[in-house]
Amino acid sequence: MSAGEEETRSLETMECLGPQCASMLLEWLRARTAEVEQSPSRESRPVALRQGLLWTAAPYSEESPVISSEAEFAGALEHLRYAVFRRFANQLTRAERTRLDNTIENTLFKIDRYLDRTDPALRQRLAPEVADVRQAIRDGRETFEKLRTQARRAELKLAQLTSLSPESFEEFVAELFEALGYQVEQTGGSGDEGADLRLRRKDVLAIVQCKY
Structure with a gap:
């Protein structure tokens, strides 16, 4: 079959409908299957399987008296x-x-x-x-x-809260924030512009003014 006839047949195949189309498609699939069986490509050859482990660690047992490997x-x-x-x-x-x-x-x-x-x-x-x-x-x-x-110091100061000085109250508040996981910098004093504490935790930054 010439290239022109092949092209014409392909066009006819694309346009055909019904049983004739199914028959021609089946014929084409059989031809392609025969070609693959006669000359298998590299990709069609079976690949040797290799067993591997996802984890290199062995399960740990608390009851075992020793580690042996x-x-x-x-x-x-x-x-x-x-x-x-x-x-x-x-x-x-x-x-x-x-x-x-x-x-x-x-x-x-x-x-x-x-x-x-x-x-x-x-x-x-x-x-x-x-x-x-x-x-x-x-x-x-x-x-x-x-x-x-x-926490113990905060509990002690909490019990003495009414008798704390302004400076001790700032220390008390700072310790509370430290107990919550913040990094605390005390900046109280003259010229602090109302910022007694600077707080940081991960991406969170905050300013605290202590009123006592």
Whole structure:
């Protein structure tokens, strides 16, 4: 069949309706299928499948007395990170704080034992990750103690509110905002133009004037 005849047939195929159109389309599909079977392209050849793992960490078990592999170590580290986040970034009951403190201490104990038993090269590679988590624990405890101290001081000043001086009242208000998570700068004094406190928390900026 010449190119002209092929083009004419294609046009006829596009314009045909009913059973004739379906028959011609079926014939064309059969021809294309035969061509593919006779000369398979690279894309049509089956691709060898390869099995992989989505996670490299093994599940961590608090009941297990030891960490026995690097995969279990990775699982323990993830478990520890989440426990630290839960402990210091949430409002918890005393029982929940105690449970998470125990989880953190027990997991750190098993991580340290694993690092002590492993070869020096692996220990050197894994140690920085553990150091980062330990720093997060120290930072969390420091922030927690700071907030608890501020809360106690605020309660004491609240009980003495009627006898506070204007300066002590500004300190009291500043500590309240610090307990709410703000960074506070006290600017009270002569020439403050009414701005006693400057507050910042993330993208929030605010000015506070204390009236006492």
